[in-house]
Amino acid sequence: MYNWSVDEKQFKKADSKAYEIWKLEQAINYGLGGKKISEKLTRKYWPKLDLDPESKRFLEFLLWPKKKSLT
Numbered sequence: 128m129y130n131w132s133v134d135e136k137q138f139k140k141a142d143s144k145a146y147e148i149w150k151l152e153q154a155i156n157y158g159l160g161g162k163k164i165s166e167k168l169t170r171k172y173w174p175k176l177d178l179d180p181e182s183k184r185f186l187e188f189l190l191w192p193k194k195k196s197l198t
Contacts, residue, residue, distance in 0.1 A: 133149075147168065147172070148172050148175055148176065151164070151165075151168055151169065151172060151176065152176055152177055152178065155169075155176070155178055155182060155186070156178060156179060156182065166190070169186065169190065170190060173190075
């Protein structure tokens with residue numbers, strides 16, 4: 128992934144956790160470039176992700192589907 132407004136090497140070196148969150152947000156919001164999103168990382172950083180509301184609802188549905196009751 129290439130981002131013209133961020134020096135990714137500097138960012139990763141300065142704050143690796145924030146870089147990981149930022150990179151995940153970029154992939155979800157702007158496209159994956161043929162790669163898959165890590166479900167583990169998405170669940171881990173879910174409360175911190177700043178995503179498009181519709182995308183966030185859809186991902187939430189995929190990650191935590193509501194189970195139907197039997198009654």
